[in-house]
Amino acid sequence: MRTICLALAIAAATGLAHTKAVADEPITITFSHFLGPNSFFQEDVVEPFARELEERAGGTVKVVTYANDSEWGGVRDQATNVANGDVDIALGLRGAEGDRFPGTSVIELPFLVPDAKAGSLALWDLYASGGLGDEYDDFKVLALFVHDPGLVHTTERPVRSPDDMTGLSLRSPNRTVSAALEHLGAVPVVLQVDEVMNAVSDGRIEGIVTNWGNPLQGFTDVMKNHTDLKFYTSAFFIVMNKERYESLPDDVKAHIDAMSGEALTAQLGDLWAKWAAPVRAGADGPDNTVLTPDEATMTAWREALAPVTDAYLEELSAQFPNARDAYATVQEALAP
Numbered sequence: 001m002r003t004i005c006l007a008l009a010i011a012a013a014t015g016l017a018h019t020k021a022v023a024d025e026p027i028t029i030t031f032s033h034f035l036g037p038n039s040f041f042q043e044d045v046v047e048p049f050a051r052e053l054e055e056r057a058g059g060t061v062k063v064v065t066y067a068n069d070s071e072w073g074g075v076r077d078q079a080t081n082v083a084n085g086d087v088d089i090a091l092g093l094r095g096a097e098g099d100r101f102p103g104t105s106v107i108e109l110p111f112l113v114p115d116a117k118a119g120s121l122a123l124w125d126l127y128a129s130g131g132l133g134d135e136y137d138d139f140k141v142l143a144l145f146v147h148d149p150g151l152v153h154t155t156e157r158p159v160r161s162p163d164d165m166t167g168l169s170l171r172s173p174n175r176t177v178s179a180a181l182e183h184l185g186a187v188p189v190v191l192q193v194d195e196v197m198n199a200v201s202d203g204r205i206e207g208i209v210t211n212w213g214n215p216l217q218g219f220t221d222v223m224k225n226h227t228d229l230k231f232y233t234s235a236f237f238i239v240m241n242k243e244r245y246e247s248l249p250d251d252v253k254a255h256i257d258a259m260s261g262e263a264l265t266a267q268l269g270d271l272w273a274k275w276a277a278p279v280r281a282g283a284d285g286p287d288n289t290v291l292t293p294d295e296a297t298m299t300a301w302r303e304a305l306a307p308v309t310d311a312y313l314e315e316l317s318a319q320f321p322n323a324r325d326a327y328a329t330v331q332e333a334l335a336p
Contacts, residue, residue, distance in 0.1 A: 026059060027252065029244075032066035033091040034075035035193070039215050040275045041091060042067050045268065049259065056255040068194065075192045079239060083138055088244045094235040095174025096192050103132045103320040104144065104235045106327040108176040109312060110305040112334060113149055113233040116213075117269030120145035122333040123235060124265040131326045139239035142260035145268040147211045148276050149230035150177070153223035154207035155200070160227070160291060162304040171196050171208040176312065177232050181209065183308045197222075212283075213276035220282035226290045229301060238264070 031050060035041045042065070050063035066072040072081050078092025079100055094101050095108070104123070113119030123144045126132060152159050152170070159165060166185035172178040178188035189205050193215060199205045200222055208223060210216070211233070238260070245253060283290050293301065309327075316323040 026057075026062040027248065028062050028064055029053070029089065030064045030066065030072075030087040031089040031091075032070065032072040032078060032081060032087045034068050034073055034078055034093065034096070035215055037067040037069055039067070040213075040271070044271055044274070045091060052259060053255055056259070057252055060249075061252055061255075075194060079139070079237070082239050082241050085241055085244065087241075089142065089238065089240045091236065091238045093173075093192070094237060095176070099319070101132075101135055101235075101237070102316060103135050103322065103326055104237075105174070105176045105316065106313070106323060107146055107235050107330055108174065108232055109309045109327065110180050110231045111302050112331060113146055114230070114334060114336070115269075116146055116148040116233070116272035117266060118334055119149075119233055120265050120269035121262070122330050124262055125333060126326060126329055128262070129329075131322065131329050133320070133322055135320075136237075136239065138242065140242045140245040142238040142240055142256070143264040143268055144235065144237050145265050146233040146235050148213050148233070148272040150209055150211045150232045150234070151229055152207060152209055152227040152231075153219075154225045154227075155222055156224065157206065158225040158227070158289065158291060159207075160293075161297060162301055168207055169205045171199060171205050171210070173209065173234050177209055177234075179312050180232065180305050180308045183311075184304060211272070211276065212280045213272045213274075214279060219279060220285070220288055224288055226283050226288065228290060228292045229298075231301065231305065236268075 031046055033041045033046055046065050050065055053063055054061055066087065068075070072087050075093060075096045076098070078090035079097050081087045082090045094104050107113065107119060107123045123146060127136065127141065127144055154168065157164070157168065159168070162184050165181070167187065169187045169189060170181055171191045172181055172188035174190065178190060181188040189199065191199055196208060196216055197218065200208070209232070240256070245256065282288070313323045313327055
């Protein structure tokens with residue numbers, strides 16, 4: 001009997017130890033994005049977020065990150081991965097998600113955003129005030145932001161005026177920009193970041209419509225002319241699976257809340273200046289030319305693209321009825 005009691009006591013103690021070990025295991029939260037494992041998103045956004053959350057949680061949370069070399073790194077799949085519960089948090093590009101976030105596209109229209117921080121905060125305010133309706137109801141939104149305004153970059157033929165766009169085959173990041181390019185007589189080819197340089201090498205495009213802060217390797221080696229129009233931007237999101245968020249302990253949810261929202265959005269807006277600087281410096285070489293239109297030429301560009309905004313908002317209204325009001329709200333917020 002003494003032996004049996006001793007065995008039961010040992011078993012009970014072992015069971016309690018195992019239960020405590022399981023309870024002490026940190027909560028794993030996964031965070032994916034679509035750029036490389038050494039990219040600026042990985043090093044300046046995802047990893048710092050992971051470290052801060054782990055530190056705030058005092059070891060009760062572990063964040064596992066996935067870049068584009070993982071199963072969860074597809075540029076078109078970030079929101080889908082979150083919605084399906086394959087990852088908990090994702091940083092994605094709105095224009096790569098098809099029709100998932102149509103209302104957000106108003107921020108991408110011509111000559112609206114003067115810089116990344118102002119545009120990012122205007123987009124966040126539009127969302128926070130309800131101006132995007134139910135567009136993100138399936139997610140816990142951690143941040144919405146935009147990149148520094150985009151330019152026209154070409155391999156050979158410089159673009160000095162709207163007329164110079166005629167017939168140019170140009171990479172476009174999304175349908176919003178494609179509408180502007182088509183209106184000017186260019187031939188837009190919608191390509192995501194992982195497709196662009198191959199298209200340049202294959203001769204499928206003569207130029208790229210993108211911002212300075214881009215991850216394209218060897219960009220200024222092949223793009224020799226840069227027309228500094230600042231005529232569009234692209235929107236990004238950081239979203240979390242809503243059920244996963246709600247399942248977390250209250251203190252972990254509080255940490256995530258404190259790290260996201262307007263503060264994270266402003267931080268992301270500021271980071272584009274850092275990311276743009278080395279690429280912009282690469283265009284100062286003797287083989288590159290940066291063309292900065294004067295005010296009269298900029299007026300011509302704005303007038304040429306004004307009909308695009310109206311036509312796009314009219315079309316978008318069928319899918320997103322609040323399109324014109326949302327655009328007007330952002331326009332007022334970003335007015336000089």
